Amino acid sequence: MSSFLSQEVPLSWYLLLSAALFSLGVVGFLIKRNLITVFMSIELMLNGVNLSFVTFAHQWHAVKGQIFVFFVMMVAAAEAAVGLAIIIAVFRARATLAVDRIDLMKL
């Protein structure tokens, strides 16, 4: 009788966690008003997806998934750099970070 701990964590747990992280990211993206929080929510979604990539890569003993994760992290880093710069510029121009207020393009 093997101990609970000696057993491998089942695949579905990782996937559920990944789905939970992604859903949290979606919800945060939709309901938060602060631009930085919205930005963090996007990161959360990206990482949720990353987790499922890693999970499947482990499951199938394929390295492609892990390589893809590195790509995603790299894009996320670039996005963070550009995005934060934009956020700072927006704050300087508008003195607010509430997404509902940044609607200059709207009719």
Next chain:
Amino acid sequence: MIENLHLWYIPLLPFAGFLINGILGRRLPKWLVTIVALLAPLAAFVWVLNAAQSIYFHFVFPYAPRGPLGYGTYGYVPLPHVETCPLAWINIAALHIDFSFVLDQLSLVMLLIVTGVGFLIHVYSVGYMGDEEGYARYFSYLNLFLFFMTVLVLAGNALVMFVGWEGVGLASYLLIGFYFQKKSAADAGKKAFIVNRVGDFGFLIAMFLLVANFGTLTFTEIAAKLGMDPGWNGGVVTVIALCLMLGAAGKSAQLPLYIWLPDAMEGPTPVSALIHAATMVTAGVYMVARAHAVFDHSPFALSVVAIVGAATAIFAATIALVQNDIKRVLAYSTISQLGYMFLGCGVAAYSAAIFHLMTHAFFKALLFLAAGSVIHGLGGEQDLRKMGGLWKKLPVTCAVTFVGVLAIAGIPPFAGFFSKDAILYAAFLQGPNGKILWLVGAITALLTSFYMFRLWYMAFWGTSRSEDAHPHESPWSMRVPLVILALLSICGGWIGLDFSNGWGNVESWINMERFSGFLAPVFGARVAAGGSGEIELYLSLLAVGLAALGWLGAYLVYGADNGLPARLAGAFSGSYRLLANKYFVDEFYGATVVKPLLGFSKYILGWVVDVGILGGLAWLLGGIAMFTGAILQRWQSGNLRSYAAWLAAGAAVVLIFMLVPWTTVWPASMGLIWKVAGH
């Protein structure tokens, strides 16, 4: 040797004039406009003459050198000469209609009148319209008219004729409404167009019936088919003939559709001369003559034509007795003379009708142009009561008007005498009913003589009844056409004279054998039963007597300022008012046709159909669009997060759709619903 006469030049030359003056006219100098406007009809006339000479050269010069076929080397084209556009026009199943032109004796006579008189009136217009605004516009319309009129005349089938028929209606509309700033002129143009629509309806129905019954619209083929089967008599042929007659009555201003012609006098006077006297209004007569095969097979339709013609003749003549507008007198006289022509057609004397058409074109164009000269000389005055004593100031106009009046009154040897006489003689020979028609025609001749001499005396004799007028004779460009037309009005009737039996034999040369012989290939040789030269001579003497009586009457009443006209009007005040108001026909039509139609248009069509049904439908459709838009508008909030939410929701729906095993869930859930529903 069959030559190609290039008949299509005849209409296309005026059309080119129309295009040049219509498009560029306003930018061209006036002399160039004049040259283009005059060259177009002149070239067409020359082309007609060319066609005529290539046909008849060997008649004129029988000893000219002959070609190998025995005909003159200058070419002899057998008539009828048909030219067809190589491209098929309408080719549907069994129905085959070509754009074809036909030159035969009938269309040749018409073409000579249309282009010849047309050219003279163009020349006259140069003087008459010289100071007018829209000089180029006027001439472009006039050339357009000649284009359509020649198409009408040359037409080899009813559909080509209809093209010209509608086209001359258009040109007539444009020229009646030439002074379109004047409401009366614009209204008169509309009236002419709308009344003609009624006639065109008849023409169209006749064409449909022809296609349905004969499968062709070509006049010669219809005549051939009618001739092959003696069973074609009455019935549908009568219906076709009556529909054609309705069309002719519209175009040629016969009862009951004559009402547009007096109003058409709103146009410039040369237009009245060309379109509303000499050529266009005779198109109805021409059409009846062209379709004579149909009428010949329906005695009933023929008698309708004769009765309508005779009734119109006397009806319009009585109205003309008391009109005071010089142009309106002539307009009613034109209606009356057209009635004569239909009378001629109705008694199957087509060549006499065409003969009268020709002489009428000469003397009525002359009279109108002379009236235009008077109006021009008086600075626009048209009221006969304000004229008088003009012979000293307008000697040429006075003289040529006298010629025209003698011609229309039927005094020999002027043109009108021969043609009117031929019609009356043909009517007299049509059995007992023909005697009545003849009597009506003879009384009309008396009335015609009276009102024409009345016009002449009122305008040119007595003392001037207007102090502030300074009449002046017209320029040469107006006088020359007047003199030419006067010569034609004198000599025009002589072409019918036949001296082959010697000069002494008056009975022989006075009948119209030569002219009807010339047209015989078209109409067939017709010899009326019971006729004799003696009867014709007596009838002509009687007609001359009646004309002289009318002259005498007019001289006694209007020859001197004796106040007799006013006393007569007072003595017969009832009939005078009836005539002066033109039998109240316009008022009658206004009350019975125009008013109900306007009411129907305004209330039923305007309010119920247009505002109610069509407008309501438009509002309903618009409302639906606006309502859906108001709902769907909320999707386009511009709020990025709501877009993202929809995106997420969409993704979720797709995910659910993919994850749920529908093949098992679906039947199960259906079964559940089935159970819940109580089964």
